[in-house]
Amino acid sequence: MRKLTIALAGKYQAEGIAQHLLEIANFASRLGHRVVIEPETAKIAELANYTSLTAEQIGKEANLAVVVGGDGTMLGIARQLAPYNVPLIGINQGRLGFMTDIPLHDMLKVLPAMFTGEYETEERSLLQASIQRSIRGRDESIFSALAFNDVVVSRGGMSGMVELSVSVDGRFMYNQRSDGLIVSTPTGSTAYALSANGPILHPCLAGLVLVPIAPHSLSNRPIAIPDRCKIEISIIAGRDISANFDMQSFTTLQLGDRVVIERAPMTVRFLHPVGYSYFATLRQKLHWNENPSSTSVH
Numbered sequence: 534m535r536k537l538t539i540a541l542a543g544k545y546q547a548e549g550i551a552q553h554l555l556e557i558a559n560f561a562s563r564l565g566h567r568v569v570i571e572p573e574t575a576k577i578a579e580l581a582n583y584t585s586l587t588a589e590q591i592g593k594e595a596n597l598a599v600v601v602g603g604d605g606t607m608l609g610i611a612r613q614l615a616p617y618n619v620p621l622i623g624i625n626q627g628r629l630g631f632m633t634d635i636p637l638h639d640m641l642k643v644l645p646a647m648f649t650g651e652y653e654t655e656e657r658s659l660l661q662a663s664i665q666r667s668i669r670g671r672d673e674s675i676f677s678a679l680a681f682n683d684v685v686v687s688r689g690g691m692s693g694m695v696e697l698s699v700s701v702d703g704r705f706m707y708n709q710r711s712d713g714l715i716v717s718t719p720t721g722s723t724a725y726a727l728s729a730n731g732p733i734l735h736p737c738l739a740g741l742v743l744v745p746i747a748p749h750s751l752s753n754r755p756i757a758i759p760d761r762c763k764i765e766i767s768i769i770a771g772r773d774i775s776a777n778f779d780m781q782s783f784t785t786l787q788l789g790d791r792v793v794i795e796r797a798p799m800t801v802r803f804l805h806p807v808g809y810s811y812f813a814t815l816r817q818k819l820h821w822n823e824n825p826s827s828t829s830v831h
Contacts (some may be wrong), residue, residue, distance in 0.1 A: 540591045542571035542610045543601035551579040555567045557718040573711030592617025607632040608617040608779045610677045611801045620802045631723050652804040657720050660798040666790050678778040687713025689773025697768035701762050710749040716794050731755045
């Protein structure tokens, strides 16, 4: 059996996380694999016997990373490791778990086979976003970030609607008055975008979706566009406006700022157990009815 370097990551404050991570670490070590720990996760005292590596070091040395937690934990780790193309396995200790798809009670059953190369692989896209601001007559980038789920431009909780001007590939799309706008990857289409009545995009689709948040005009509907497009959102009017990236990092915006969004050059690679089905995940997480109604219609 090929010996791997396996990185472990998890939300170190989460209840019970130390036990689960230690169980995986000891199990992988007994199989002869080298186990390393992501720096934040290394704060867990029970993992002190394992080497802590930075994201860059993990990118250079690890064959794969096992992430224990919810989708929020996976979002953070995925952005860190995306530049290094480290495959990710998700163990669900959260609530929904669209990206952390392996239940805790199944992890030691499925991981051995996955460590030997028995898995299904899936590539997912990210967004690269930057904030452009005119400073002394020149456009300058004042902030940039990756997003795995979405980039959200929105108003503050105590302010009124914002007015945004949106263009795609340099072509004007619309001016929008709303609480904000979500630009989502297919992965993010089951997150905030879904709660704002956006469509679900299959992860393999090469598309993005723009979803208005509580638009003033009810005819302003979500739209899906090719992911090769460049989106520009200009701030026309409003107060207390911010741009959020996966709801984990944010920056405040001023009138005249432009949020420029395009597909990032790298992808995130997920590894799933053999037999994984995205549609089964949707049925389970969204409580879709698997079986036809027993009531006959004549």
